[in-house]
Amino acid sequence: MNVSEAVAQRRTIRGFRPDPVDPKLIRQIFSRAQQAPSNCNTQPWHMTVVSGQARQQLEQSLMQEIMSGKPPSPAFTPGDHNLQGIYRERQVDCAVRYYGVMGIGREDKQARNELMAKNWQFFGAPHAGFLCMPLDMGPVNAIDIGIYLQTLMLLFVEHGIDSCPQGALAFFPDPVREIGGIPEGMGIVCGISFGYADEEALINTVRMPRDELNRAVEFVE
Ligand SMILES: Cc1cc2nc3c(=O)[nH]c(=O)nc-3n(C[C@H](O)[C@H](O)[C@H](O)COP(=O)(O)O)c2cc1C
DSSP: OOOOHHHHHBBBOOEEESOOOOOOHHHHHHHHHTTOGEEEEEEEEEEEEEHHHHHHHHHHHHHEEEEEEEOOOOSSSTTTSSHHHHHHHHHHHHHHEEEEEEEOOOTTTHHHHHHHHHGGGGGOOEEEEEEEETTTOHHHEEEEEEHHHHHHHHHHHHTTTTEEEGGGGGGGGHHHTTTOSSOOOOOEEEEEEEEEOOOOOOOGGGOOOOOHHHHHOOOOO
């Protein structure tokens, strides 16, 4: 598989089989992802990967937090609040496709909340990663985090592993801290669930379009 094929094949998966990925392969992929570039080679990422019992316990703790009605407390301001114009339109389109494929209408708040809650069940994935950066870093350093994330996702694709990047996994950091998963002075930027796609899952039939090239890139000569 070449890079173009990996980029074309990658998509967000939200329904996984429980089968774990070979731990050796996981280490190999994360080791290769260390090759991601960063500003002044600062490598500001720290990833905590939960599997097995730790993953089960964390899911339980996260669900308890949500059921208790505790408000989210992300370390960094989420990027999807108060979006305007075309960005809001795309956000709405994303939600319409996502809930639409599951037959959930705009007014059906309970069903939407239940689907949203699957974020903290890692969509059934056997592994979840929590991607952190130092709390005193800002948007420019977050570029490095994004590059790392995409590097990781493309490596996953190369090895037939599916993934779901999740801003939602930054919302409730306390249970992650409790399992010892966040180093001092760092905050979660986002998370990623990964494993093997459940090919039968309806949710995985959703497709997200991209805008035309000429609206995103201007070639000047
Ligand atoms: C940083 C980041 C955070 C995301 N957060 C979530 C999330 O919390 N829950 C979710 O279901 N999808 C999440 N997504 C997935 C996006 O909705 C998805 O990438 C987008 O709709 C494009 O679809 P595609 O990845 O299938 O091409 C996130 C993606 C990124 C890059």
